[in-house]
Amino acid sequence: MTTALAPLPGQPEPLLPGSVDRYLVTDVPLCGPATTAAELRGMLAGRRYASAADVAVCTADGPAGHRLLGLIPLEDVLAADAGALAQDLMDPDPPVVAPGLDQEKAAWKATHHGESSLAVVDSAGVFLGLVPPARLLAVLLTEHDEDLARLGGFLTSSESARHAMDEPIAARLWHRLPWLVLGLLGSAGAAVLVRGFEAELAAEVRLAFFIPGIVYMADAVGTQTEALVIRGLSVGVPIRSVFRLESVTGLVVGLFLAALALPAVWLVLGSAALALTVSLALAAACTVATVVAMSLPWVMSRFKRDPAFGSGPLATVVQDLLSLVIYFLIAAVVLG
Template sequence: MSFEITKEYLEEIQQLIASKSNEHILNLLDEVHYADIAELVEELNFNDGLYLIKLLDSEKTSDVIAELDEDDREKILKELSAKEIAEEIDELDTDDAADIIAELPEEQKEEVISHLEDVEHAKEIVELLRYDDDTAGGLMAKELVKVNENWNVLTCVKEMRAQAEEVTRVHSIYVVDDNDILKGRLSLKDLLTTSTKTAIKDVFIKKVDSVTVNEEDEEVARIMQKYDLEAIPVVDEIGRLVGRITIDDIVDVIKEEAEKDYQMAAGLVEDVEADDTIWELTRARLPWLFLGLLGGVGAARIMGLFEGALEDNAILFMFTPLIAAMAGNVGVQSSAIIVQGLANDNLKGSISNRLLKEFSLALVNGAVLAVVLFAFTWIWQSDFNTALAISISLFAVIIVAGIIGTFIPLFLDKRGIDPAIATGPFITTSNDIFGILIYFWIAKLILGF
């Protein structure tokens, strides 16, 4: 049964904190998972959450702090001394420890590192801090199990027992040579069924997927997703095994990328959350809203060029929102499919083939919708030419919008720009303008104004 923080449970914890019933609190939270305690800390007011962090043992609160939302973690860490932070860091795997230290002010980083009791742990954390956050080096942990190809099975088992004490989960056993160059991986089944005197180099599996320290995190996620990996080894520029990345880190990367793309598609230029300040939210939203304003002004200017025609053909004005909306909708649909395909790396074929396919799709959709609109307008207005002008305009607008929605994200991707910026306001605004222009141009040709 999943843990749930009810109103009654929250009130009980608050009352226990108020009465400083520490032993009762410890008993109540003894079997609670650290992720659930992190959620509890975020639900409590700041002082009560900090009280829990300081009350519980570092072995548990270290994971709680790593699990907290970044803003909440920053507030908590400000209230802890460098020594207290170091005590938490000492309990964490190197990747989580490096992530937390990276968030600290520069002068505090050195102070915290100087208080770490495990010197080897500190050295590994410092090494990880050298890598950019969005690379394999920034994602990896140093904790892993590796064996030398020149060992026999008996020596291998002894060494693995010692190494495994420092590793939370043993996903794979990696094989290296005397220079720590990654050679392959070892099957646990082969290890258990092979003579203790057999050399590891005679039984290990030479094929092993790996990534380099400078590989982008999105590419690491793609590789692990494609080959269904729970962990992947990381090597340096000369092939030495330096760490491993586990699936939990990749889930975080995928989640962050999805949130970023969603916000970008919605017209937010930077990462924001609902509880950010008004200034931060305004700064994130205003640029795209300004683009939308320019698009609206452009569309209004185009309509102004046909002001006289609108007076004589008022029915055209009534269908203007429909044309603009259909242009935006088709464009966003097309671009969303392309962006999704690019993100999942399952978009095959050339740009020309993709454009041809989208053109064919737009032809079918446009034809069906245009026939429906023609029938509706003709029955309503009893004017063949007007119905023809509006329906042909819709047909043309859908085709153009589909091509624009397909081409722009493909073009941006070829130029190394995140194609997610093509969706949302950008596509909608551009297609609004093109849609209005095409609409009145075709109407002018057919109705002769």
Template sequence: MIDSDIPIVKVGTPVVEVQTMLSHKANTFHNINYIYVVEKNNILKGIISIKSILSCSNINLKVDNLMEHNLITVNPTTDRERVVYMALSHGIKNMPVVDDENHLMGIISYDNIMRIFNHELESDIFNFGGIFHRVGDEYTSIKSSAWIMIKSRLPWLIIGIIGGTVAASVISTFESLLSKLLVLAAFIPVMVYMSDAAGTQSEALIIRGIALDPKLPIKSYFLRELKVAAVIAVASGIFVYIISIIGWGNPVLSGIIGLSMFFSIIAAVAVATLSPLLFKKIKLDPAVATGPLATILSDIITLAIYFSVALLFFDIFNI
């Protein structure tokens, strides 16, 4: 991944020497988009584009006067997604790799950056679909064996069945409640969908944030997400309250739905935000482990909130 066959010159080298070096050794380098300027002990000080070197008319000029000092670099432990993000967001063709003391180790070439990008994109697509996999031709090709595809897809489906069974048991617990106001059952899909949708949005953002910024301020990020969730929950609760009043004309039903929607969305966002952080802490890939598990947990919590609020309203209004 790290390519060390790159043109490197010392600080203070005249342009003419760099031009001569390139004319004699160009074929020995894997990548010559940039010249890398180092000082003693191979400490990276700057880079110069090949265009700048070849177009420089003052051949006695020192490379120090041409090089770019404000460098974007990564180290060998930088997350792959962050490497891609930094390269694309700053328009960098080749990403210099340095150690903690800024010693130049090599570069990650544009081809490798794009390869990582494609790998991570495939990985995220599969993960959000609940598929265990290793990204590769054997998993993405139409020629993949049936057994490989079964092993990659079945585990989360089994977990989904278990989660669905737990959700069904929650509903059956409140069977007598449903018999008093059957229309409550009609709104279960709405409640579950809204909490899942809000949770998925938060989940995508936190997973991206973790990948791109290892020092993500967790506390402030979580509080911000709760503020956003509260506003979304209030707006959604009011909207569904109005819709249900217009459609069914039952204030108790509308109150149950509106209040449940509010608490369910906040709970779903909290679960979706905290789950990736927990998985990261125990050294599991948040993108792989979070999706289906967070959805199942969110569904169960949503149903528990919905029926608990309904039970509270029934007690208050003696239904």
């Protein structure tokens, strides 16, 4: 059996917006397990396929159609001995996805499997076609563009990001002002918090020196975690798979920064108590910021809101307030 898979009759193009079916190619080399390398090379010579990057090895035609057994990269076909059989050359466990799968998840699977093409097989095991390397690259570029738009806070996709450049004034204000108002309320809350700790500031005015640094470091650690979590959510990675590792990472980062701050503050200001206060606050604030940065994108995604658009400003407000509370509570205990 040395033939090309015929296009599926009546197949719409694309089947599902955003699914792997948009990139499916049906005109690919197809052979049986007993086909020799010489026969494969003869089949490929003088014939143009939509994609010849891989040869699909399938069972003989039957009432249900071709059933995929494996894939042979073109370079293996060209390098094989003339008498080598397809069943010995093929990868018997190629990356396989079902029709309708999200295109980014499909490209992710192909990339991590190390194959050049991705096979699409229905629930009965019938081979439907391949997604060739050029189209996988198109998926990766499209998703990369979209992920950058998400991580940059541009609505929900690269298309809407481009649309945002031409939005009228009213739409621009609608997309920005709610989060800015939330930030303004957060700053007012921060002022109220600082006022509540006037006694600590009056007793040790140098506490005020480190407020910007502690708040900034917590925000920076939280931003790194947000980027990781939002990227994972965009490709279907569950939050529980990263929660433990990222929480430990936040704690270790906080302890590392605290270890750097302790001798530096002690040496410059000559106060062991103040140095201990700053270092403990850094460790606690960075750890809490990591948990907040993981929780808010997850909560927003659960409520069908774009986490990249709203979780950043919201997390900043929450992290700033919590960092101030942590700092002054530790100061009240250590310096009190």
